[in-house]
Amino acid sequence: MRDSYVIKHMTDYRLYMSVHNKYSMVVLAQLFRPENMKLIEKSTETVCRQFMANYVDHHLPADGIVNVRHVMQELVMKIMIQCSFPTSFSELNLSIDQFIESAPQIDKNRRLLLTSVLIPRLTEYMIAAYGKVFGKKQQYFIDSITKMVGHRRRQLIDNNGFADKSKDFLQLFLDYRHNKAADKELTDYEIVSLFYVCYLSSYEPMCLMLMMAVYELAMKPLVQSRLYDELIAADMLVTNDDSSILELPFLNAVLMEILRKYPLPLTNRRAKEDVFLPDAGVTVPKGVDVELSFISLYHNSRYFTDPYDFNPDRFMAPAVDNQTQHSFIPFGCGQVVYCVGERFAKVVLKHALAKLIKTFEFKVADSTEIPFIFNRCPDILLPKSLNLGFKLRENIKF
Numbered sequence: 001m002r003d004s005y006v007i008k009h010m011t012d013y014r015l016y017m018s019v020h021n022k023y024s025m026v027v028l029a030q031l032f033r034p035e036n037m038k039l040i041e042k043s044t045e046t047v048c049r050q051f052m053a054n055y056v057d058h059h060l061p062a063d064g065i066v067n068v069r070h071v072m073q074e075l076v077m078k079i080m081i082q083c084s085f086p087t088s089f090s091e092l093n094l095s096i097d098q099f100i101e102s103a104p105q106i107d108k109n110r111r112l113l114l115t116s117v118l119i120p121r122l123t124e125y126m127i128a129a130y131g132k133v134f135g136k137k138q139q140y141f142i143d144s145i146t147k148m149v150g151h152r153r154r155q156l157i158d159n160n161g162f163a164d165k166s167k168d169f170l171q172l173f174l175d176y177r178h179n180k181a182a183d184k185e186l187t188d189y190e191i192v193s194l195f196y197v198c199y200l201s202s203y204e205p206m207c208l209m210l211m212m213a214v215y216e217l218a219m220k221p222l223v224q225s226r227l228y229d230e231l232i233a234a235d236m237l238v239t240n241d242d243s244s245i246l247e248l249p250f251l252n253a254v255l256m257e258i259l260r261k262y263p264l265p266l267t268n269r270r271a272k273e274d275v276f277l278p279d280a281g282v283t284v285p286k287g288v289d290v291e292l293s294f295i296s297l298y299h300n301s302r303y304f305t306d307p308y309d310f311n312p313d314r315f316m317a318p319a320v321d322n323q324t325q326h327s328f329i330p331f332g333c334g335q336v337v338y339c340v341g342e343r344f345a346k347v348v349l350k351h352a353l354a355k356l357i358k359t360f361e362f363k364v365a366d367s368t369e370i371p372f373i374f375n376r377c378p379d380i381l382l383p384k385s386l387n388l389g390f391k392l393r394e395n396i397k398f
């Protein structure tokens, strides 16, 4: 009762910040343990297959000109729902459109993003002052998850604690027990908050990566056919291992190059001691926060020649072996902060991209506009729209 009251009156960013600590990282990391990854991969693969078949049969426009943003948002969200709470979502008749509309996204809070980049310390005050305004946009998302948690708990009681569900994320959260107190479960509020962090960290970046991937492949048809050939050749190899797609070198190189060209904005660290930076000739004093801009690292010709060119070959051997250490850290690095969703993101992005390329050939259309905010700087947020030509390939098997 108290939990649902808190959730109703909680603002999105306060909700986010309240669990944005090391403890929530530990719980989130449980979702992506190797033993769960097989299931996640299966779910992703199934959603991609069903999505493409349905899209081709019912939604592909006659002129083949597609707003890529809508396609990627729906595809990524369906994959995430399938991994998170597939049965509960359908049993409660929740609306996927409203869920997409209300999912936590930085895109919806540009003012906050800008402030957090320019004046990080002001962000907390902004959150306190404007939290309620921002929060309304995510209400459907928060209410839906609250309902699903309650629904699943009631099912568990009805079934004497037995969950007739595969281990979706919701069930993994419900089964989670704090290390130090074996019988202490996560509260409703904690579970909703964890889903909030999970969706905020993953939904928008994954949509952005897929959008920019098909855009770049449309711009470079030779790269596109090379990727297609690699995928078709892999299909011909008889293998029982679904994960073989994750090992394909060119698919991996394409994804890495997208992550390099369209990185997330920045990360930060606090100096634990005085640190001298020899190149800059300055000392960062102990206790000072340092913002690291991924774009200025990845778009620096010192580390990546011709950095604005989309060239996956820089991530193929032997070129990749000559990269400067830590010049490319798409999911962060270090022992304390890192991206807990790295494995999940790679599985989703590789499977989705592979299925897209095997189904369609992407072409630049007359209405395609370069989705950059400035001349060469990519928009770090989802482009509002991006039109591309989707030409159905022949002999597709879904």
Ligand code: HEM
Residues within 6 Å of the ligand: 025, 028, 197, 198, 199, 201, 202, 203, 205, 206, 209, 259, 264, 267, 268, 329, 330, 331, 332, 333, 334, 337, 338, 339, 340, 341, 342, 344, 345
């Ligand atoms: C394209 C996909 C993604 C990219 C490029 C990405 C990238 C990053 C980066 C660069 C960091 C900062 C790491 C550091 O400072 O060392 C990070 C942190 C994080 N990521 Fe991801 N990530 C992606 C997807 C995901 C997914 C699918 C999840 C799933 C839950 C996730 C959850 C997190 C979390 C919880 C953090 C820690 C946030 C913090 O403490 O500041 N990410 N991610």
